[in-house]
Amino acid sequence: MSLQKILAISGKPGLFELKLQTRTGFVAESLLDGKKITVGMRSNVSLLSEIAVYTYNEEIKLAEVFKAIATKENDGPTAISHKEDNSVLVTYFREVLPEFDEERVYPSDIKKIINWYNMLQPKGIVSVESLSKELKEAESEKPAE
Template sequence: MNLEKILAISGKPGLYVLKVQTRTGFVAESLTDGKKITVNLKSNVSLLSEISIYTYEGEKPLTEVMQRIAVKENKGQAISHKEDNAKLTAYFKEILPEYDEERVYPSDIKKVLNWYNTLQAKGLVTDEAPAATSTSEEIAAEEPVKKAPAKKAKAKKEE
């Protein structure tokens, strides 16, 4: 599951896909209705790939949590985020038994399940791993650098 270009925008419902960066912000497309909006740099925007869930051992990336939901549900819909809090926390405990119950609130669980169901409805729940960012050394090893032909400098003698 690749969440690299999936955004949550504060104050806006649903999830968005990053389309184009502009000088003053970017253009995003809603996953729910397909409408494009412009978002300025002052908006509070979160990339889903950068979000983590607190556990007792540290933090688990949201991608991994959603992958666990996908495995449990066989890539189908998860329970609704509108269920009561007791049912939601019991479900989340099955998915991520080590989550920190004091720092992960029912509202956080609702968001995760709502986001998962939105992504699943759009067919974005896949086995695809996020693309690893290559280091400059790996890129250099993969692609030989072609040297540009040397320009002949015109020699001018100033007297």
């Protein structure tokens, strides 16, 4: 499983794995409890592979942020919870991604990223090795400019 098939659905807690596309939407399975749900085309859905984090120079793919967290934590869960105080979250995130744009990346975004990482980490999706491979594949699929 890779970030290419992991979804965040607004209004629904947790993350979902894309299982099947249908004419009217798709079927996704919750990574929290394994329940399958159908999602219509009108739902606000984000693929984790398409999410990026603002820095002062550019936007960095979420996979690269996850890789930085995995490197810092030696492929283990984060040292802090996503429920920590905002100042603790920002300090931790600055250690992981020192150049993140503090005006455009909110503490709520950091909470989500840490929560998502801790949800995906036990499943082996956000290990340094798997993310390196995924980023390399994404780079090779990019059309030449």
